[in-house]
Amino acid sequence: xxILFMGPPGAxxxxxxxxxxxxxxxxxxxxxxxxxxxxxxGTPLGVKANExxxxxxxxPDDVTNGIVRxxxxxxxxxxxxLLDGFPRTLAQAEALDxxxxxxxxxxxxxxxxxxxRSLLLARLTGRRICRVCGATYHVLFNPPKEEGxxxxxxxxxxxxxxxxxxxxxxxxxxYISKTAPLLAYYSGKQLLREVDGEKEIDTVTSEIVSCLxxxxx
Numbered sequence: 001x002x003i004l005f006m007g008p009p010g011a012x013x014x015x016x017x018x019x020x021x022x023x024x025x026x027x028x029x030x031x032x033x034x035x036x037x038x039x040x041x042g043t044p045l046g047v048k049a050n051e052x053x054x055x056x057x058x059x060p061d062d063v064t065n066g067i068v069r070x071x072x073x074x075x076x077x078x079x080x081x082l083l084d085g086f087p088r089t090l091a092q093a094e095a096l097d098x099x100x101x102x103x104x105x106x107x108x109x110x111x112x113x114x115x116x117r118s119l120l121l122a123r124l125t126g127r128r129i130c131r132v133c134g135a136t137y138h139v140l141f142n143p144p145k146e147e148g149x150x151x152x153x154x155x156x157x158x159x160x161x162x163x164x165x166x167x168x169x170x171x172x173x174x175y176i177s178k179t180a181p182l183l184a185y186y187s188g189k190q191l192l193r194e195v196d197g198e199k200e201i202d203t204v205t206s207e208i209v210s211c212l213x214x215x216x217x
Contacts, residue, residue: 001026001080001212002105004087006182007113008175009168010123011197012204016113017084019205024212026080031064034071045070065095073103080108090181109212110186113197113204117172124168128157 001024007013021028035053038046045066052059068086071077087093100106115123126139128148132155137144144150148157161167186192193211197204 002100002108003080003082003212004107004110004186005082005084005113006110006179007197008115008120008179009171010120011113011115012201013084013113015201016197016204016208017082020111020208020212021082023205023209024080024082026082027076028082028084029068029071029077030084031068031086034067035059038067038070043067043070061089061091061095065092065099068096069099072099087182088178090185093182093185107186107191109193110191111193111195111208111211112183113195115197119198120172121165121168124171125159125163125165127163128159130155130157132156 003020003024003026005013005017005020017028035046035049039050039053040046045063048063049059049067052063064086068083072081072083083096087096096107122140123138126141128137128139128144129135130137130150130153132150132153135150135152135155136142137150137157144157149155150157162171183192193208195204195207195211199207
């Protein structure tokens with residue numbers, strides 16, 4: 001089974017992806033992991049990607065697409081894969097369709113985790129990190145025993161600069177604007193499976209599995 005996972009920052013995509021790959025016995029592939037593997041192995045595309053990364057530049061589509069293609073050809077993808085973080089644009093989606101067609105394969109399901117913007121803001125802006133040990137807390141969902149103080153070592157808890165409401169809001173707006181065309185693209189192909197990501201973690205997992213196994217339309 002070949003699956004794409006989509007969802008905004010804070011939707012719980014990473015948690016659900018790890019559960020789904022365990023359920024179906026397929027690898028979880030992110031573009032970041034694919035880049036790191038290609039760079040570590042010193043493949044021609046990995047060398048090219050590393051040049052852009054070292055300069056702090058975006059890796060161009062032709063290199064990104066090639067690295068994803070090489071990753072999907074590895075033996076562990078023979079029975080399927082869960083692709084996370086790619087494609088990000090319509091051009092990449094069309095490139096993915098083309099490369100899979102060359103392998104006589106196709107995307108079977110596109111899972112999109114839906115979460116209300118206000119809840120996403122609460123999830124993302126509530127994170128706090130210990131300056132000493134790096135332990136992570138959440139003011140609502142995993143608060144420390146004493147506000148602003150790490151349970152483990154008494155270190156000060158702080159909010160990362162990119163977790164402020166303004167920065168998070170910008171990230172969410174950017175995600176929504178970029179992925180709306182992708183959702184329409186996969187909906188038109190009748191591949192899109194919308195799942196309510198606001199429910200309990202186990203419930204969300206069960207609903208995703210049901211969608212993928214075909215018991216829920």
